[in-house]
Amino acid sequence: MSSDISMGDSHSEDHHDLGFIRTYIFSTDHKMIAKQFLVTSLLFLALGGMLAAMIRWQLGFPGQPLPFNLGAILPDTMAPGGIILPEFYNSLVTMHATFMVFFALMPLMAGVFGNLLIPLQIGADDMAFPRINMLSFWITPVAGAIMLASFFVEGGAAGAGWTSYAPLSTSGEWTGVYLGQILWLVSLIVLGFSSITGALNYVTTVIAMRAPGMTWFRVPLATWSLFITAWLLLLAIPILTGGLILLLLDQTIGTAFFRPEGSGEPLMWQHIFWFFGHPEVYILILPAMGFVSEVIANRSRKPVFGYHSMVVAIVAIAFLGWIVWGHHMFQSGMNPFLGMSFMATTVVIAVPSAIKTFNWIGTLWKGDIHFDTPLLHAVSFVALFVIGGLSGIFLASAPVDIYLHDTYFIVAHLHYVLVGGSLFGIFAGITFWYPKMFGRMMNETLGKLHWGVSFIAYNLAFFPMHNLGVQGMMRRIYDPNQYEFLQSLQSTNTFISKSVFVFVSVQVLFAINFFWSMRKGKKAGDNPWDSNGLEWACPSPPPHGNFAEIPIVHRGPYEYSYPGREQDFWPQNEAPVESFGASTKPEHEHGE
Amino acid sequence: MSDAVTASIDRTPEPGMGVFNKKLGMWVFLLSEVMFFTSLIGSYIILRYAHPDHFAAPGELLNVNLTAANTFLLICSSVSMVKAFAAIQQGDLKGLQRWLLATILMGTAFVSVQAYEYIMLAHEGFLPALADYTAHAGGPLYGATFYVMTGFHGAHVSLGVLALIFVYIRALRGEYTVADHEGVEVIGLYWHFVDLVWIILFTIVYLI
Numbered sequence: 156m157s158s159d160i161s162m163g164d165s166h167s168e169d170h171h172d173l174g175f176i177r178t179y180i181f182s183t184d185h186k187m188i189a190k191q192f193l194v195t196s197l198l199f200l201a202l203g204g205m206l207a208a209m210i211r212w213q214l215g216f217p218g219q220p221l222p223f224n225l226g227a228i229l230p231d232t233m234a235p236g237g238i239i240l241p242e243f244y245n246s247l248v249t250m251h252a253t254f255m256v257f258f259a260l261m262p263l264m265a266g267v268f269g270n271l272l273i274p275l276q277i278g279a280d281d282m283a284f285p286r287i288n289m290l291s292f293w294i295t296p297v298a299g300a301i302m303l304a305s306f307f308v309e310g311g312a313a314g315a316g317w318t319s320y321a322p323l324s325t326s327g328e329w330t331g332v333y334l335g336q337i338l339w340l341v342s343l344i345v346l347g348f349s350s351i352t353g354a355l356n357y358v359t360t361v362i363a364m365r366a367p368g369m370t371w372f373r374v375p376l377a378t379w380s381l382f383i384t385a386w387l388l389l390l391a392i393p394i395l396t397g398g399l400i401l402l403l404l405d406q407t408i409g410t411a412f413f414r415p416e417g418s419g420e421p422l423m424w425q426h427i428f429w430f431f432g433h434p435e436v437y438i439l440i441l442p443a444m445g446f447v448s449e450v451i452a453n454r455s456r457k458p459v460f461g462y463h464s465m466v467v468a469i470v471a472i473a474f475l476g477w478i479v480w481g482h483h484m485f486q487s488g489m490n491p492f493l494g495m496s497f498m499a500t501t502v503v504i505a506v507p508s509a510i511k512t513f514n515w516i517g518t519l520w521k522g523d524i525h526f527d528t529p530l531l532h533a534v535s536f537v538a539l540f541v542i543g544g545l546s547g548i549f550l551a552s553a554p555v556d557i558y559l560h561d562t563y564f565i566v567a568h569l570h571y572v573l574v575g576g577s578l579f580g581i582f583a584g585i586t587f588w589y590p591k592m593f594g595r596m597m598n599e600t601l602g603k604l605h606w607g608v609s610f611i612a613y614n615l616a617f618f619p620m621h622n623l624g625v626q627g628m629m630r631r632i633y634d635p636n637q638y639e640f641l642q643s644l645q646s647t648n649t650f651i652s653k654s655v656f657v658f659v660s661v662q663v664l665f666a667i668n669f670f671w672s673m674r675k676g677k678k679a680g681d682n683p684w685d686s687n688g689l690e691w692a693c694p695s696p697p698p699h700g701n702f703a704e705i706p707i708v709h710r711g712p713y714e715y716s717y718p719g720r721e722q723d724f725w726p727q728n729e730a731p732v733e734s735f736g737a738s739t740k741p742e743h744e745h746g747e
Numbered sequence: 748m749s750d751a752v753t754a755s756i757d758r759t760p761e762p763g764m765g766v767f768n769k770k771l772g773m774w775v776f777l778l779s780e781v782m783f784f785t786s787l788i789g790s791y792i793i794l795r796y797a798h799p800d801h802f803a804a805p806g807e808l809l810n811v812n813l814t815a816a817n818t819f820l821l822i823c824s825s826v827s828m829v830k831a832f833a834a835i836q837q838g839d840l841k842g843l844q845r846w847l848l849a850t851i852l853m854g855t856a857f858v859s860v861q862a863y864e865y866i867m868l869a870h871e872g873f874l875p876a877l878a879d880y881t882a883h884a885g886g887p888l889y890g891a892t893f894y895v896m897t898g899f900h901g902a903h904v905s906l907g908v909l910a911l912i913f914v915y916i917r918a919l920r921g922e923y924t925v926a927d928h929e930g931v932e933v934i935g936l937y938w939h940f941v942d943l944v945w946i947i948l949f950t951i952v953y954l955i
Contacts, residue, residue: 283768351779359772389779397786401895409876410891412790417877417887418798426793427786 215652278366380445443580455522539575564624
């Protein structure tokens with residue numbers, strides 16, 4: 156990988172011959188760790204997608220045996236004769252969400268791009284604590300293995316929903332799942348250490364290891380959003396860990412923190428979970444916002460519209476995320492006055508979100524837009540995030556939520572934000588930074604085809620769910636046909652399922668493109684997108700130690716199409732010509 | 748890269764918070780620890796307000812005097828940790844070793860007294876589990892919250908003692924100097940944090 160390491164001087168000379176294990180398996184190099192996270196979390200993404208397809212099979216074709224003789228593979232405790240059992244359906248719903256949230260999206264956001272981009276974009280040679288970074292990755296497969304194992308134990312995998320509400324989750328007598336629920340708890344407790352150690356690294360690295368001249372307001376928005384996300388991880392994950400430990404004690408040694416039969420408080424679990432859970436929502440979306448800002452500015456060859464307001468909006472969203480958790484609990488029995496204050500704080504989040512949306516459109520406005528795959532994904536992100544954001548305002552208002560709570564409207568909303576938002580943002584990020592990771596471009600034709608089919612199938616799958624929700628179809632329901640008033644929705648459900656199958660299948664194109672381009676893609680060169688960030692000032696892929704010498708930063712990251720310049724980009728580390736000889740000081744005194 | 752211009756420029760990175768990375772990292776880590784203990788303490792406060800009948804009056808079940816003495820011991824260990832750090836700042840390696848050993852011994856004593864307290868309480872039927880709880884005062888929520896909070900604190904002290912032993916071995920090998928004693932400072936931060944958490948726990952669990 157590091158064939159042209161000739162420029163690696165002081166940073167890399169002691170890293171030359173590390174051998175296979177230290178290079179590819181127990182690597183402390185942030186870029187290798189990013190790639191490890193990428194491969195594992197894409198595998199978990201695929202698994203989550205397959206679970207989703209099985210959920211949709213049951214809803215689209217209830218009571219019919221699974222296609223392709225899948226029933227022969229699954230044991231009779233899951234799907235006898237290929238027909239999914241209600242208990243297994245509960246596990247499917249729970250594990251789909253768990254894998255997607257904790258093992259796919261979170262590592263894709265923070266694990267992959269936090270590791271790849273933070274040191275490169277701030278001009279550092281590696282993370283502050285490379286060995287802790289390695290630990291942070293290796294915890295993930297351990298936690299994943301525990302979670303996967305829970306499918307194969309007696310009683311099956313956890314079935315109390317990814318929120319594991321008490322008292323449903325406190326005892327196996329409600330769900331029929333005993334060991335599976337315990338493994339679910341243990342796995343997430345273990346995984347929490349991965350998030351905390353990762354976040355610890357990101358925060359320290361951004362604060363302490365920025366290159367000379369890289370003032371706070373010259374930091375690219377991807378790193379800004381990952382930095383703020385790291386703070387959310389750092390402060391929110393321990394809350395979840397605490398709650399999970401209490402629930403685990405309820406399950407195992409018989410305490411009664413959340414068990415009403417021992418005067419425990421089931422509602423307290425919801426408070427703990429959502430006090431973590433709402434910052435978690437922003438952990439899952441803020442990094443994507445950062446990637447999209449970078450891609451849109453670069454591909455429209457324009458500075459980000461309102462860079463400062465973008466940064467302020469990220470911080471504002473992250474802050475507001477801490478005081479809105481009650482909007483998940485409007486229907487859990489809440490003082491209406493308290494509900495109203497949660498409703499007000501929630502609706503306020505629309506303001507920074509709208510600022511960001513406005514700025515993205517402002518950046519595109521009259522730009523020299525290059526419609527390649529990263530931009531298409533980024534613009535899709537903006538469009539779908541707006542839809543998800545607007546349905547969020549419906550749900551945020553307590554009176555409306557009374558009707559929509561726990562219906563397919565919420566399923567539509569969260570998938571618009573987490574798939575339409577986060578996942579398309581991740582695709583924008585992967586296609587944009589792929590050349591930096593692997594030194595080769597992804598195939599444009601395959602990329603556009605994957606984007607186009609995904610975008611259409613995605614909307615066909617999830618938009619009709621709003622309607623299902625308004626008609627009263629419950630979230631997590633095994634067979635809606637058991638209610639007469641939902642029977643007329645079966646044709647919509649079948650249509651949604653078919654769209655989901657298209658959406659899931661077309662991801663194979665992405666996988667083919669991903670692996671094919673690694674070997675056969677066009678050579679990328681250092682800076683294939685004519686970008687300004689420091690990550691493009693080093694070779695693709697960067698050698699151990701990244702930069703031949705510490706880069707000096709002279710300007711912000713979005714100086715595209717600067718008037719009077721021949722090139723339409725102006726790298727952050729390019730020395731200003733006029734100051735040659737006149738001033739050798741970096742200008743970070745007036746550095747905003 | 749534009750070598751000609753950059754060659755003469757000061758190469759120091761942008762200043763962080765004016766502290767070295769490990770210390771900054773420890774501060775950041777301790778913030779996440781604060782949130783962890785907040786979740787446990789918060790649950791305790793909620794349960795205690797919701798079910799005052801489950802919680803005995805101060806001193807009725809728990810041995811406040813014993814734990815007060817134990818608290819004093821832990822505060823003393825914080826002082827000795829400060830003395831250890833002050834010693835190596837002066838380049839006094841012997842002083843560092845002596846005060847580290849004192850800190851380790853007091854930390855170990857604290858955990859031992861806590862273990863003794865647990866055994867005594869368990870004999871009286873003061874247990875975390877709903878089914879086994881037979882103590883004459885309070886209800887099962889009392890035992891559960893007590894053992895979770897003090898237990899996780901005790902685990903933190905134990906880990907701190909292990910880390911201190913590691914630092915002590917390095918000190919015996921003479922690996923710390925006036926110029927380089929980052930490890931002592933970082934473990935010191937952790938130790939003071941654990942001490943501070945205990946003062947809060949002692950107040951809300953034993954005194955109030």
